[in-house]
Amino acid sequence: MLKTDVLKYEVICDRGVPELCRQLIWDVFFASKGRGIDLSTHFPWIDSPEGVFCISIKNPKPLFAEEVIATTIIKVDGNKENTRLGLVGLVCVAEKWRGNRLTTSLLNSATDLARLESLGALVLWTQKPAVYTRQGFVQISQEMYGEVKKNVNRVNKASYIKHTSKRWPNVSMQKKGRGLPAFASGGRIITSNSAEVIVLESPGGETVAEWHGSISDVVDLLENALSNQWMINVDKKDSIIDELKARNFEINLQLSSMQLVKKINNDDLIVMRKFNLLDRI
Numbered sequence: 001m002l003k004t005d006v007l008k009y010e011v012i013c014d015r016g017v018p019e020l021c022r023q024l025i026w027d028v029f030f031a032s033k034g035r036g037i038d039l040s041t042h043f044p045w046i047d048s049p050e051g052v053f054c055i056s057i058k059n060p061k062p063l064f065a066e067e068v069i070a071t072t073i074i075k076v077d078g079n080k081e082n083t084r085l086g087l088v089g090l091v092c093v094a095e096k097w098r099g100n101r102l103t104t105s106l107l108n109s110a111t112d113l114a115r116l117e118s119l120g121a122l123v124l125w126t127q128k129p130a131v132y133t134r135q136g137f138v139q140i141s142q143e144m145y146g147e148v149k150k151n152v153n154r155v156n157k158a159s160y161i162k163h164t165s166k167r168w169p170n171v172s173m174q175k176k177g178r179g180l181p182a183f184a185s186g187g188r189i190i191t192s193n194s195a196e197v198i199v200l201e202s203p204g205g206e207t208v209a210e211w212h213g214s215i216s217d218v219v220d221l222l223e224n225a226l227s228n229q230w231m232i233n234v235d236k237k238d239s240i241i242d243e244l245k246a247r248n249f250e251i252n253l254q255l256s257s258m259q260l261v262k263k264i265n266n267d268d269l270i271v272m273r274k275f276n277l278l279d280r281i
Contacts, residue, residue: 008060009057009060009102009105010057010058010060011055011056011057011105011106011108011109012055012056012057012058013053013054013055013109013113014053014054014056015049015052015053015054016047016048016049016052016054017046017052017054017073018054018056018068020056020058020066020067020068021054021056021068021071021073022039022046023068024068024069024070024071024092024094025039025071025073025090025092026039027094028092028093028094029090029092029182030182033182035182035183035185036182037180037185040179041174041179041180042179042180042181042182043179043281044169044174044175044176044177044178044179045075045177046073051075051076051077052073052074052075052076053073053074053075053076053113053117054071054072054073054074055071055072055073055074055106055109055110055113056068056070056071056072057069057070057071057102057105057106059097067094068094069093069094069097069102070092070093070094070097070102070103070105070106071090071091071092071106072088072089072090072091072092072106072107072110073088073089073090073281074086074087074088074110074113074114074122075087075089075281076117076119077273077275078120083120083121083265084117084118084119084120085119085120085121085122085123085272085273086110086113086114086117086119086121086122086123086264087123087124087275087280087281088107088110088122088123088124088281089124089125089280089281090281091103091106091107091124103131104131104134104135107131107132107135108135110122111135111136111262111264114264115264118265119264119265120263120264120265121261121262121263121264121265121272122137122261122262122264123259123260123261123272123275124137124259124260125143125257125258125259125260125280126257126258126260127256127257127258129258129260132260132262133260135262136262137260137261137262138260138261138262139258139259139260140259140260140261140272141235141236141237141258141259142235142236142255142256142258142259143233143234143235143236143255143256143257143258143259144232144233144234144235144236144241144253144254144255144256145231145232145233145234145253145254145256145257146231146232146251146252146253146254147229147230147231147250147251147252147253148208148229148230148231148232148244148249148250148251148252149228149229149249149250149251150223150226150227150228150229150249151247151248151249151250152228154247154248160224161192161193161220161221161224161225162192162193163190163191163192163221163224163225164190164191165188165189165190165191165225166188166189166191167186167187167188167189168187168188168189168198169187177279178278178279179278180200181200181209181277181278181280183200183202183204184200184201184202184207185201185202185203186200186201187199187200187201187209188201190221190225190226192213192217192220192221192224194213194214194217195211195212195213195214195217195218195220195221196211196212196213196221197210197211197212197218197221197222197225198210198211198278199226199230204231205229205230205231206226206227206230206231207230207231207232207233208222208226208230208231208232208233208234209233209276209277209278210276210277210278211240215239215240215243216243218240218243219240219243219244219247223247232253233256233277234253236255241253259272259275
């Protein structure tokens, strides 16, 4: 760890994501973990400056070329019809610079940006909330992640449902800014007449990440289309958990990411929207 109490840091805010920031994001979230396709596949919006801001801190005394040592991205969600929120993500600090309160500097600048852009609130997801709660973020929801096993001996299984499976995300989804989470190497969308689910692929297996339709129809589709064992990312209060238990699926869920919010505009009428896993950064 490189302690730098005597150095002055300049915090920079750009529209769009500069190349040096992309390099740090790739190193921290992908290369260091031996995963990843490319940033445009995981974050299709990253090449557009529209509604995308990047906050960064550079090495104050680089030995050679410029070097970004900390960065985060703020992606604006919303329009005139609903409150504009700032989605905060990809908060990272180069390993040797950790312990110098650079994350705090990034978050302070994110708050300043939110006020300047008249955002109602900042929203983020994390499994390590301490640094964020110290900056005024509060928890509003909790997610669970874990393994689901089908009860292969269950009587009265869902009858066969005709369904199709296609690769995901396709071009139209990427144009809408929907990409693969960092842990995923691919995905598919499975559709029946009454439900659809999006399943992500990774070395650890398949993860059910999103679903549409009545809960009963969704679980019918899962029971038909997936293997006997898979993973799920789900809100702690989602009714799909009760439906799976009612069908005697074996479920082993652990606490996962929590959604944190920091209100910038103190208007109590600000409604926090639900963001699916695939719409976050």
